[in-house]
Amino acid sequence: MDKDLPNIKRWVVIYPVYINSKKTVAEGRRISVEKACESPTCAEIGDCCSHFKLPFAIEIDKAYPRDFMQIGRVRVLLKREDGTPYNPAVTTRKQLMLKVAELVPRHPGRTKKQEPAASASTAGPSKSGKHGKKKR
Numbered sequence: 001m002d003k004d005l006p007n008i009k010r011w012v013v014i015y016p017v018y019i020n021s022k023k024t025v026a027e028g029r030r031i032s033v034e035k036a037c038e039s040p041t042c043a044e045i046g047d048c049c050s051h052f053k054l055p056f057a058i059e060i061d062k063a064y065p066r067d068f069m070q071i072g073r074v075r076v077l078l079k080r081e082d083g084t085p086y087n088p089a090v091t092t093r094k095q096l097m098l099k100v101a102e103l104v105p106r107h108p109g110r111t112k113k114q115e116p117a118a119s120a121s122t123a124g125p126s127k128s129g130k131h132g133k134k135k136r
Helices: 004-010 042-051 093-106 108-127
Strands: 012-014 056-063 070-076
Touching: 004 056, 012 093, 042 056, 042 093, 042 108, 093 108
Parallel strands: none
Antiparallel strands: 012 070, 056 070
16 A cells, blocks of 8 residues: 555546536636536545546545635546556546536435435525625
8 A cells, every 4th residue: 555655646636626516617617517516525526436446545635726625635546557547438537527527416425415405495595685784
C-alpha cells in the first residue's frame, strides 16, 4: 500500500463541483447543465468509480480552490502503467465526469433521501413569502 501513495499524485482529480448542476462554469462546473447532477458528494462519486471498477481514493481533507467551503475530492486511476485503460468505456476524465453524473442520481442513498425531502419542500415556500423590514 505504501508504494501506491506516491503514485496517487498522478491520478485524475474529480471535485464534486465539476459535475454539480447548481454551479456555473465560472464556479467550476465542467460539463453541461443537462448532463450534470444536483449536489453530488465524494462518497457518491467514489461509489460510481467502484461501479466502473476503477481504483479511486477519497481525500476528505482537501478543498476546492475556488470555493474552499466545498470539502473533499476523489482521485481516480483511469489507465494502468502500460497505458491500457482499466475500463474501456471510461478512458478520459471528461468521459468519467459524464458517466459519474449519469449514475449519481440513481445512487441508492440518494433515492432514499429524496422521498422525505419532497414532502418537506411543499411546506417551505409558504414561509419564504414573509419579508419584514430590517431592524436597525
